[in-house]
Amino acid sequence: MFVALISGPITMNSKLNKVRSKPFNATRVPTFFTFALVCIFILYAPMLPLVFYSFNSGSSLSLWEGFSWRWYQAAWQNSHVQEVTWRSLYLAFQASLYSTILATMAALGTTRTKKYKGQNLIYALINQPLMVPEVVTAVALLICFASIKVATGYTGMAYLVLAHTAFCIPFAYLPIRARLENMDLNLEHAAADLYASPWRVFRRVTLPLLFPGILAGAMLAFVISLDDVVITEFVKTAGQDTLPTYMLGQLRRVLTPEIHAISSVLLAISVTLVGLLFLMSKKES
Amino acid sequence: MKKIKLTSLYSSILTVGILASPGAFAAGELNIFNWGNYTNPELVVKFEKTYDVKVTVTDYDSNDAALAKVKAGGHGFDIVVPSSNYIPIWISEGLLIKTRPDQMENFGNVSSDWNNPDWDVGRHYSVPWVWGSVGNVVDTSMYKGDINTSAIFLDPPDELVGKINVPPEMSDVIGMALYYVGSEPCTSDKAALKRASEVLTLAKPKWLSQGYGIIEKFAGRDLGASLYWNGAGLRARQKNSDVRFGYPREGYILWMDNVVVLKDANNVENAKLFQNFIMAPENAAMVSNFAKYANGIDGSSAFMSSDLTEAPEVQIPAEHLANGHFLDTCSPAVNTMYTAIWTELLK
């Protein structure tokens, strides 16, 4: 019964046919359907010229001069660009992982509970990184971390991971919280009544139900971290450029199609990943 | 089941990430902090091979950001490349080492124009990287008149109205406006500042944008004119043969980026080697060829590509030489006035 509540398309109720001439399928709302497809098309539309011009034999981003692998070769040989790309991906991965875990815990601690002292304060603290322009956090972190770097002599990636995790937390938190607020406490109470320990209740009931929210939060956090330029720019030490800071440097001068080649590669990898996931899910069924 | 798979996936990625951190196998290290897309990778490789040093290049996009980062400390850089009007700030804040480039082996190659500049008398701290000018990049198919005047962007002719770009560089723009009204940059003369502010306010509605990345715009004929750096003017001309570079006769700005060594550098000896290295003509030419700007080293033109040695954007024609001036470092009081003018202009 619970499964039916959670999942899948609802088909029309034939008994009520005589009441309504048109069947209502809540999952097939035509206007929404078209809007959504238009939206997805719009999301990908700007990507097409990007991929297109990455094969441009000239260095222009608007004048087509012929087909060429030139920029892909340049990107392949440019170890610096590859290095910054890997660093960006790895940093985003870590930030997403840690911030999602922390945000899930925080969401569980602040939602569906009776109001307790300090709850509003916690909520405000969690969302605070959203409300301050990045340059402010960036400069403040520069000052904080710089003194630590001088005092301890450690200048590794941990500062960047910490900074990214921090500002990713609200981005992971809000979708998880939104999901949690809609969840029925009764299910967990039922499980508890059946003598399940709180940890088991969490693992077997709460977590699976919460999973779409967690996934949404993790993906948001990943994307946000991947894009961050200002905070990374100020917190980085020697040799810690990420893809966005590398591009920021190029912005003033020349943005070469090498960047487009890299972006197209990233795009291709992600699309392949999605394709693989699709195939895997088909196999499961 | 899904969860177990995910956990092992996560941990394997983390392990690979940690193990993949590159190690340094060279005898020494050098950490360069430079403007984005400004350091020739081939130059870096040549230096690495010659001195068995591992070099990292990290980017910045503004003088102020670089200054802030280095002042805060814990940055790990050995070398920075600030602009000439900031070098006095770096020196007075005690951030640099007196490496005495003037006593280095290759110093004799430095052109006599550049071996004793106002911002680093006697060259005790810095070595020239590249230098250039700020002027008018104009698409002459849209405007056929005189391009050697700041009126192009401060009192635009009709053909160019609505097609002009002005970069969001406060010191350069206000400086050029001050020259235009007969004064000079960094003046504390309030009357002159007021006139400059009025000229700018009147001109702004006739501009299209205030941004970077104009080369593409000229290539696509989206722009008619822009106040901009000469190297970009050269690149724009290579994509759109109608583009010319004008040197405003009321006064235009010269700038030079210079290589300095930081006081809290970890690799001072390698940094000094680098300073000496780029004073050699072949290496200076490599810097120029990549950045597409002139350098300050005699004899390097033999190694520079012809598009640079023959370009009027890079080799300033004789009739315009006298009108170019280097920017001073404005006093804090004047800078506050500049910022106020700028905010009012852009609100």
Added chain:
Amino acid sequence: MNKPEVNTMLVHESALEASIEKAKTRRNIFLSTPALIVLVLAASGPLLIMLFYSFLTPGDYGGVVWKGSIEAWFKVFMRRDIFEGTLLPADAHLSIFWRSVKLSGLTTILCLIFGFPTAYFIATRPKRQRNIWLFIVTVPFWTNLLIRTFAIMELIRNNGTINKSLQALGIIDEPIQMMYTDMAIAIGMTYVYLPLMILPLYASIERLDFNLLEAAYDLYATRMRVLRKVIIPLVKPGLVAGSILVFVPSLGAYVTPRVLGGGMHLMLGNLIELQFGQGKNWPLGAALSITLLAIVMGSMMLYVRSVNQRANNDE
């Protein structure tokens, strides 16, 4: 049972309940602590430094000097005309703030219009497919913000794809000026912030009991009414989350507005960045940010409280 015994039992019960509540609260606070530690270390803590800096004097060339001063706070609200010396309100700050609020509001509304149907669409796919669709929607955002902004620029500039195709089809003669307008900024920001609206909305809608929708429809509710009276109240948490995630960060945005809007008008993010950059006035930058923070936090608290109050009233 005797009355005193009942009373004792009741007292015991309520004492037990109270201690369970306390334990729950402790557990909740314990759950939130790790996140809070990270945030204090790398977000809120450093912000206190900014608050402190706003009461210092600007250094000559950036940075601060350890001398107390409220000059920065004064400058947030008032300005002294540099030429006349008269005291005026800082109207530049006000118009910049207002412009940013308008654009962020527009962006949020556009994101709602496009994001809601998309989230609804994804939430109503067969269960197996939903994650795939989520990925499909976020994949374009794996490319960098700068690239995406440039991609939009390619589409809307005068000689760009849209204008060229419209001209080729003969629909227009002259290119439509889309670039460097406020609309361009709104379009660009919508494009950038869309996943921040779609993902929380999806998480909320996915939980909807579609039987309720069908029941409402069977009771002669029009589609519009079903939307207004059934769907929206139920997905309110997602709506709130999405709106916050779009509106608030877009207030401080400056890359997209600068590239697409031509940089001729300062946005709030640009104004603050100017103080830390060429303006060389860190205390003013700090003061402006704290002011922004206070305004946003205040409005958010009011918004969330009013939403909760309405929810409580409905119950």
